[in-house]
Amino acid sequence: MKVTFPHMGNQYIATKVLFEELGVDIIVPPVCSKETLEIGTKYSPESICLPLKINIGNFIESIQQGADTILMSGSCGPCRFGYYTMLQKEILQEIGHNIDFVLLDPPQGDYKTFVNRIFHITNTKNPYKIIKALAQGTKVLYQVDELDDIAYYKRPRQRKIGEVDNLLEQFQKEVRNVKGYKEMKQLVGETKEKLMAIEEDPNKEVIKVGLIGEIYTIIEPFVNLNVEKKLGEMGVELDRSLKVSRWLTEHLYLHPLGLSMEKDIIKEAKPYMKTMIGGHARETIGYAVKYAKEGYDGLVQIYPFTCMPEIVAQSILPTIEKDFDIPYLCLIVDELTGDAGYSTRLEAFVDLLKRRREMKEDAKLLSGY
């Protein structure tokens, strides 16, 4: 059994650790690239959202390297992600890949199938072993997400532009060569130290932007055309609303117990959106309000073309923009998104934010404070 799974930002690092600790053979799909997207677009329905196309690309590229089992998580609506697996199965079958699909859906009462699937994919029936590996995977996930947070802080402040991303790129390459929890932990630790040691320029002007939107597009750098790097190097310190580590804790550990870490976000979203509507629309709204209250300079929303929940969020965000006087930029990505137009819009937005801040400071000076 050779297991593969779709990409989503740094999630693969944790999944790799998880399976290596369990002793299951895995194939990490090649980094998402133009080819991945091309393969995905070729076989997917035209009007489906971008994440599915990338998933298909990932799967096929992994199959070419010998994968025979796919691990995929799911949901039960109302966002179409819930039916991804069924469609993906049909697509892969049609092009002649007879592959074993293991779905990890919320059990909805059928715990026996769910547990059996876990036993099947982990290749062991020892719950202790599974829990231990899962804990280690989760730890790595948190550590890797911490790297991202450090990078958000360092990027706009680095003296030599590009240093942070050179380091991270190096890290991504080395990740593929290390094996198991111990080695990974060490590598992440080293990278963290190096990141912290990057020289800062104290005179740089830094503005703060909140990144909100659909979880996959804001997390996977290939899909959002490296928005974090682009904005960071323009002098923007980012905060991202959704992280894989938080998502995992929320859905795997807390949700079955009826708990949630997102209570305050839901509360912030309440005046604008009363209930959940699928996807992460409510989180998008909630974080937008939170960032606005915390005095961020601007908001950037990214979502895949035709994403239903985010369209609802998009129609509400202009009200938040007005209520809190915070500029908001909406970027929609699909397979036809061009880098140049995208960068221009980001640049213009950042210029606008900087100018706004200057004007505010001038106003302060003039009024004598």
Next chain:
Amino acid sequence: MTIKIGIPRGLWFYDYYPLWKTFYEELGAEIIISNPTNKNLLDKGVKNTVDEACLPVKIFNGHVIDLKDRVDYIFVPKMMSVYKDEYICPKFCGLPEMVEHSIPNLPPLIDTEINFNQSRKHIMKTVYEFGSYVTKNPIKIRKAYSKALQAYEEYKDKISQGRFPIDGELTSKQLMLNNKNKKKIALLGHTYQLYDRMGSMDIMKKLQDYGVEILIPEMINMDVINEKAATLEKKMFWSYGRKALGTAIYLKENSDIDGAIYVSAFGCGIDSIIGDLFERWTRKDGDIPFLLLTIDEHTGEAGVNTRLEAFIDMIDWRKRDEGNLPAHG
């Protein structure tokens, strides 16, 4: 003074309007329904909705604008889910919010939440909430509700006999042709698109003019569809999707139709999955000719006509020429 409640002629209107209309009229409210979709109304809707939304939502906003200055309340319930473990569509779930933040100067909305995702036990509570906009008398509300249910059942009955509520007016029964040119085509699509003249480019009338007998999922026995849909490997969590996929399996197995047409709204997330699976199962597995029509506010009518004509010609030729000639001569 009687309370005036406006019901927009869009989205769930075609599924439920007799229910709601009867309910509120029995309670003593005056019901005002917006005008049938027209160009002006569509333009206003397009202007007041985010670009990314699908055509039906834009049309709906047009209807809300049409109503907003002449009623006390606009009926925009928050339709989350009507069956257990099922949903409608994220845009339906967030519809009141979308309307509220897109259109300025609105009268209050009746935006009670309809959510039977967990269970149906609180259905009467939901009904009271709806009724409380007009009266606080629970007996009156209960009575009105049972009357409304009756009207709703009658309405569903008429549709299952093949009478279509085009723009909200039930048509007379389809003429069943009995000559050899007879064609029967399954027509799939959201009710708010099929029955909206503007939103569907009047496809029903066009098909009937070609002498086509239309089959819609509602005309198939619902129990059969439910049964077929239950065989799916993973439960379909959209109510419309479940109906469409159940129909696809049914058609594949009992194909007495000559073709299937799927009308989809551009950008509809549900159609992107259901339409694709439907095509896979009917065209590839069931050998049924399939046509996908995607419609948005820019779709030209001539293009739709051409495609329909070609599709029907193709079916005719298939019927005429489908001898027992081997495919390779």
